[in-house]
Each structure stands twice: as structure tokens, then as C-alpha cells.
Amino acid sequence: MSDTAPPPTTHAHFADGVLELTLSYPRRRNALAMELREALIEHLERGLADPECRAIILTGEGGHFCAGGDISGMGKPTAMQGRRRMMNGHRMTRLLVEGEKPVIAAVEGHAAGAGISMAAACDIVVASREAIFTCSFNRVGLVPDLGAAWTVSNRIGLGRAKLLMLLGEPMPATEAAEIGLVDRLAPPGEALEVARGMARQIATRSPLSNAMAKTLLNRSTGTLGESLQAEADAQGLLYASGDFIEGSTAFLEKRPPVFPGG
Secondary structure (H helix, E strand, O other), rough: OOOOOOOOOEEEEEEEOOEEEEEOOHHHHOOOOHHHHHHHHHHHHHHHHHHOOOEEEEOOOOOOEEEEHHHOOOOOOHHHHHHHHHHHHHHHHHHHHHHHEEEEEEEEEEEEEEEHHHHOOEEEEEEEEEOEEEEOOOOOOOOOOOOOOHHHHHHHHHHHHHHHHHHHOOOHHHHHHHOOOEEEOOOOOHHHHHHHHHHHHHOOHHHHHHHHHHHEEEEEEEEHHHHHHHHHHHHHHHHHOHHHHHHHHHHHHOOOOOOOOO
């Protein structure tokens, strides 16, 4: 590493209700160095707590999304050190999955290892047609981490997840879209712009509705009865919200709503 090279980090930009987070470690294809992880966690926590933030985009600098864990910076950890490292990563996964704001991954180039885990943890995945997804933890003697066993299998099914993780073969974005790992394809170099358009559209919708919908979907792995009860609880709260009052009034008045988020 050059002494003049900038340290790994995550950059944040906020505009029009959208928080854009860019993984920045381009000389290692945005591998998840600890400094980058910590910055990402901090920005996610701030964005999720900010009522002005209505949607989040996660992308990578330098033509790639994320090459996974920073193997060069891992050293030879003990079992307990490795476990603590995982718990730190799990904070990030929980923020992406359980946070109330919709998160869109904009993927160019490679999403490998923990990079595929991060993409799958997002609510929507936009990928360049030339992007490549690889889940080859078994090449370095590890298991898929950052929640991939849950997020990836929920997206593509158990059998396909086993195929992806046990073979560890690179998967082109077009194939990833066919099986549900990618939600929308974009021309090369335009994944971020497509994600921005989607995020701006989401930002005009009711933030309370989006938060409740995301929570309901994350709980949909239970029984039908549990899902219906959660739906009734959520809808009951929304009927009494300012967002519903504004949304229904705007509908009747035939004008665009301006949701207060409360």
C-alpha cells in the first residue's frame, strides 16, 4: 500500500431524501477493510435515524461493488478474534436488513464473497449486465458470512443457494437476474444511475408505509396466521398516521402527496 494512497473508507452523499453510500477501497476492489466497515456502519446508523432520509443506495468505487473480506488485513486470528470480527459484520447486516429505510445495491464489476452477502442483504439489487457474482468462501476455508445463508437462500431458494455456495463458480448478472439474486439489470456503467432513479421514486412515497412493508416482508417466513396478524397491526397503526391522512387527501384532491413521515 502506498503511503500516499487514501485509507479504506465509505463516502456518504445526501440529496433529495436519498443517502448514497460508496465503498471506497478501489485498489482492492472495495474489500471490506475494518476502517471501511466502521465508516459504513456509522453512515448507516446516521441515515436510518435521520427522518429526512427516505432511501439508501449502496455502491462501490472504481468500477466494482465489493471483492469481499479483506484477506490481506485478517492476519491469523484466534477463534474468539474471528468471532468478534463476525459480530462487527453482523451489525452491518442487521442495519441493511432490519433498518426501516429501503436500501438499493448498485452493482458494477465484481460482487464476491461478503460482497454478494451485502448485495443480497439490500432490498433491491440493480446490477450492470456485465457484473459478476461469486460466492466462493470454500476456496479460503470459510463459510458464507454476513448473513448470506439467510439472505441469499431467501432470494433464490435453498437449492440454488447450495449450488452457488458449494460450487463457488462466478455467475454473470444476467443469470443472477433469472434466479432472483438481481432485481433489475442496467447497461454497463449505469447501475448507479438506475438505482438513483428508483431511490428518488421511493423517496416520494410514504416512509411509514415503506418501513412497515419492509418489516412485514422480512417476517413473511413465518406462518400465514403470523403474517396476517403482523399485517393487521401495521395497517391499524398506518390508518392513524399523518402519512395516510396526507396520502388519502392528496388522492381525493388529485395532487401529488407530500408525506410528513409521521
